[in-house]
Amino acid sequence: MRMIVVLLLGVTASLAGGSSAVAADESAAASFQRKCSVCHTIGDGKRVGPDLQGVADRRPQEWLVRWIMRPDQMLAEKDPVAAQLLAESNQIAMPNLGVTEPEAKALIEYIRVEGAAKPPAAATEMPPRVYPEPSLGVVQRIALVLFLALSAAITVVFCWVALSTRTPQALDVTEAYRLRKVFFFIAVGGLLVAFAASVTKTPYTEARARSDRIVYVAARQFDFIFSLEPIVSVADLATVPVVKQLELPVGAAVEFRVTSLDVNHNFALYGPQRRLLAQTQAMPGYVNRLRVRLVTPGRYEVLCLEYCGAGHHLMQTELNVR
Amino acid sequence: MRQNGANVLWWWIAVVALLFPILIVLGIYMRMVQSGELTGLQSWFYPVMTLHGLGMVGLWFTAPMACMSDALQRYVKPSGAVAWFALGGTVLGVVLLLVCVFLGRFAAGWYFLYPLPLMGGWPKWSTVLFLIALTVLGVTWLIWCLDLLRAIAQRYSLSHALAWHYLVGRTEPEVPPLVLIATVSLIAAVACLVAAVIVVVLFSADAFGGIKSDSLLMKNVTFFFGHVIVNLSMYVGASVTYEVLPSFAGRPWKTNRIVALSWNAVLIIVFFAYFHHLYMDFAQPETVQYIGQIASYVSSIPAAVVTIFGALMLIYRSSMRWNLASILFFLGLAGWAIGGVGAVIDSTITVNAVFHNTLWVPAHFHTYMLMGLALMTLGYFYHYCQAAAAQPENRASLWLVVSLMLIGGYGFLLMFYLAGAYSVPRRYAIYPAEVSQGAGYAGAAAVFAAAFLLGFILYLVHTWKRWARALSVSS
Numbered sequence: 001m002r003m004i005v006v007l008l009l010g011v012t013a014s015l016a017g018g019s020s021a022v023a024a025d026e027s028a029a030a031s032f033q034r035k036c037s038v039c040h041t042i043g044d045g046k047r048v049g050p051d052l053q054g055v056a057d058r059r060p061q062e063w064l065v066r067w068i069m070r071p072d073q074m075l076a077e078k079d080p081v082a083a084q085l086l087a088e089s090n091q092i093a094m095p096n097l098g099v100t101e102p103e104a105k106a107l108i109e110y111i112r113v114e115g116a117a118k119p120p121a122a123a124t125e126m127p128p129r130v131y132p133e134p135s136l137g138v139v140q141r142i143a144l145v146l147f148l149a150l151s152a153a154i155t156v157v158f159c160w161v162a163l164s165t166r167t168p169q170a171l172d173v174t175e176a177y178r179l180r181k182v183f184f185f186i187a188v189g190g191l192l193v194a195f196a197a198s199v200t201k202t203p204y205t206e207a208r209a210r211s212d213r214i215v216y217v218a219a220r221q222f223d224f225i226f227s228l229e230p231i232v233s234v235a236d237l238a239t240v241p242v243v244k245q246l247e248l249p250v251g252a253a254v255e256f257r258v259t260s261l262d263v264n265h266n267f268a269l270y271g272p273q274r275r276l277l278a279q280t281q282a283m284p285g286y287v288n289r290l291r292v293r294l295v296t297p298g299r300y301e302v303l304c305l306e307y308c309g310a311g312h313h314l315m316q317t318e319l320n321v322r
Numbered sequence: 323m324r325q326n327g328a329n330v331l332w333w334w335i336a337v338v339a340l341l342f343p344i345l346i347v348l349g350i351y352m353r354m355v356q357s358g359e360l361t362g363l364q365s366w367f368y369p370v371m372t373l374h375g376l377g378m379v380g381l382w383f384t385a386p387m388a389c390m391s392d393a394l395q396r397y398v399k400p401s402g403a404v405a406w407f408a409l410g411g412t413v414l415g416v417v418l419l420l421v422c423v424f425l426g427r428f429a430a431g432w433y434f435l436y437p438l439p440l441m442g443g444w445p446k447w448s449t450v451l452f453l454i455a456l457t458v459l460g461v462t463w464l465i466w467c468l469d470l471l472r473a474i475a476q477r478y479s480l481s482h483a484l485a486w487h488y489l490v491g492r493t494e495p496e497v498p499p500l501v502l503i504a505t506v507s508l509i510a511a512v513a514c515l516v517a518a519v520i521v522v523v524l525f526s527a528d529a530f531g532g533i534k535s536d537s538l539l540m541k542n543v544t545f546f547f548g549h550v551i552v553n554l555s556m557y558v559g560a561s562v563t564y565e566v567l568p569s570f571a572g573r574p575w576k577t578n579r580i581v582a583l584s585w586n587a588v589l590i591i592v593f594f595a596y597f598h599h600l601y602m603d604f605a606q607p608e609t610v611q612y613i614g615q616i617a618s619y620v621s622s623i624p625a626a627v628v629t630i631f632g633a634l635m636l637i638y639r640s641s642m643r644w645n646l647a648s649i650l651f652f653l654g655l656a657g658w659a660i661g662g663v664g665a666v667i668d669s670t671i672t673v674n675a676v677f678h679n680t681l682w683v684p685a686h687f688h689t690y691m692l693m694g695l696a697l698m699t700l701g702y703f704y705h706y707c708q709a710a711a712a713q714p715e716n717r718a719s720l721w722l723v724v725s726l727m728l729i730g731g732y733g734f735l736l737m738f739y740l741a742g743a744y745s746v747p748r749r750y751a752i753y754p755a756e757v758s759q760g761a762g763y764a765g766a767a768a769v770f771a772a773a774f775l776l777g778f779i780l781y782l783v784h785t786w787k788r789w790a791r792a793l794s795v796s797s
Contacts, residue, residue: 093443095443131756134744134759136743137676137745139672139673139676140676140744140745141743143667143682143743144739144740146667147663147667147739150660154659154660154663155656158652158655158656158659161637162652164637164638164639165637165639165641165642165644167639168639168640168642169639171573171635171638171639171640180631180635183626183631184627187623187626187627188623191619191622195619198670198671199612199615201672202611202671202672204604204671207604262441263441263442264537264541266602268679268747270756274756274757275676275744275745276680276745278675279602279678280602280603280604281600281603281604283603283605284437285536285537286537286605287605288602288603288605301754301756303747303756305678305680305748306435306679307368307435307438307749309368309429309438309441309442310365310368310429310443312368312749312751313747313750313751313752313753314754316754316756
């Protein structure tokens with residue numbers, strides 16, 4: 001199995017490089033994963049909210065505890081730091097998550113220890129990525145050419161009819177009805193051909209084929225979570241091992257089993273050529289099975305294509321095919 | 323027979339003259355944010371997107387309805403009081419929407435998929451106000467539709483109104499296409515507004531009683547409402563085209579067996595085509611997905627082969643009197659045809675797998691809404707004002723209006739189509755690096771949309787003179 005899995009276990013601290021403090025406090029790690037990681041990272045950069053690495057050193061403990069417990073109240077009181085964070089987060093307010101004081105203190109400690117175990121963000125900063133010129137896929141190209149050709153034909157016909165009114169004469173209704181009959185058969189014939197040509201290779205027929213890998217995907221505002229076991233509720237985040245960096249072998253037929261933990265989302269897979277390859281909806285209470293054969297090596301992006309709230313455009317993740 | 327509620331159309335014209343440019347400006351704002359301009363105002367993108375969508379869908383349902391209601395007065399007697407009630411209820415609904423978007427930052431999008439309105443992060447009161455606004459609009463429009471159906475039923479039996487006697491070869495009593503299409507559209511409208519009521523009730527059950535609904539069921543009901551109301555708005559626009567265009571072409575355009583057959587088929591098909599919105603919901607039964615593709619394909623036949631072909635037959639080599647109204651009707655039919663092609667392509671499941679929720683989607687629905695339905699409705703407005711004011715028409719300025727609208731409109735749409743083909747998602751305030759090509763298309767689209775807006779303002783100047791004169795004469 002070539003799948004390289006980095007497990008971010010809520011119950012272990014292997015990622016923290018032997019951080020015994022985190023290992024000792026399983027519930028803080030689980031709490032962070034469940035309540036904070038949607039919007040924040042520790043040392044992996046800004047998401048909807050700021051990167052929390054070093055936050056325990058930058059802000060007083062009391063302020064942090066209160067902010068974690070009652071962000072709505074602090075915003076209502078127009079706390080200057082809270083107001084600044086709101087502005088920096090594109091007016092997406094930190095929600096009140098019902099965190100108790102002991103839980104808030106444990107979270108701060110967890111963030112402090114996790115942050116200290118990682119190198120500073122600047123040290124891990126990647127060089128700017130180079131993106132290839134976007135290109136059209138086969139289906140997209142056919143659709144665009146067909147659309148432009150038919151639109152041009154419609155334009156020509158309308159111009160011809162408009163110009164014909166310069167030389168009025170009585171309409172030969174019989175001829176017009178004959179022409180309509182021809183048009184009817186051409187239209188029906190064209191649609192039948194299109195149906196027959198397209199219906200044999202739909203995402204539903206694909207989903208029935210055998211897969212080499214199964215990857216579970218749980219979507220939530222504004223994050224995708226990969227795992228090797230199903231995550232069907234927020235509570236599962238504390239117990240199910242999640243895959244932080246997903247790598248898949250070239251040529252593998254992968255079945256993504258996609259669900260949502262909150263609102264409707266979408267799981268859209270963009271290939272290395274920046275083209276949309278396949279997609280399915282992520283729906284609360286349902287699992288959609290999307291089967292894709294990953295033939296091209298490289299980095300694939302996953303975007304959410306179903307509007308899901310203020311951070312919709314920030315909801316993305318990636319996987320690598322090698 | 324024309325008197326009941328006749329002058330309410332003057333005020334619908336004023337409402338469109340006020341709201342349409344504002345909603346266009348909101349659309350230009352959105353494209354400018356996406357292009358990387360106006361980043362300081364980016365946090366308003368999703369509330370504005372919600373208002374733009376709701377506003378445009380509502381406006382282009384009610385404005386053609388007002389035209390159809392006016393045109394129907396040649397044959398039947400709708401209630402004048404209900405016509406005013408419809409205007410008042412719509413304005414009240416719009417005010418409530420403005421409050422929940424601008425004060426409550428409500429931003430669930432125009433089709434507000436469950437349970438996003440309850441989990442979007444905006445205050446709960448704005449969601450409640452949104453549900454109230456929907457209720458006000460839904461009830462108002464339902465009463466309006468029922469009154470128009472009542473008026474039709476007073477003169478025509480159901481079988482006559484649906485022209486069933488034409489199907490068996492009888493042509494008496496004569497049923498104008500307007501009455502047939504109005505009946506089909508109003509029956510569909512009642513069904514979709516009932517679906518809207520169900521959606522509001524189920525949302526309220528969750529908001530106030532914590533009773534959860536099934537997300538797939540809610541999606542089906544929501545799209546049934548959303549798809550049907552947009553689709554039938556187009557049919558309402560077609561109904562007034564059937565009524566008005568013959569007076570310019572100098573030829574009759576009457577109901578016959580083919581017209582009756584096609585519009586009765588539309589009444590069935592319109593309820594099933596909405597499945598294409600759920601192609602990417604693989605949990606939906608597979609058979610239903612194929613029914614969606616077949617219904618979407620079949621729905622194009624009556625529109626293309628009967629209505630649009632019929633209109634071209636009507637105009638071909640006729641003594642067509644071209645003025646702003648007839649040109650806008652003609653261009654509206656072309657926009658409907660081109661948008662229909664984009665829609666049929668997207669309704670192919672295999673294509674939808676790579677086009678769903680990309681900018682191809684707003685591309686095709688903006689084509690038939692903006693360059694189809696809106697132009698037809700503006701044509702009717704101008705026709706109505708010009709008929710009452712009888713003022714001389716300036717051909718040079720007419721062509722300026724039309725050119726700006728055509729170049730601006732189709733340039734704006736082309737940016738959507740190209741971006742959609744290049745996989746740029748719709749409804750993104752900012753494009754991530756992977757789809758950053760969307761920013762360039764958005765910037766160009768904003769410029770083209772501004773040209774369309776300029777054309778519309780010139781149209782308003784033309785129409786306004788006639789509107790004011792006709793109103794002063796009638797008063």
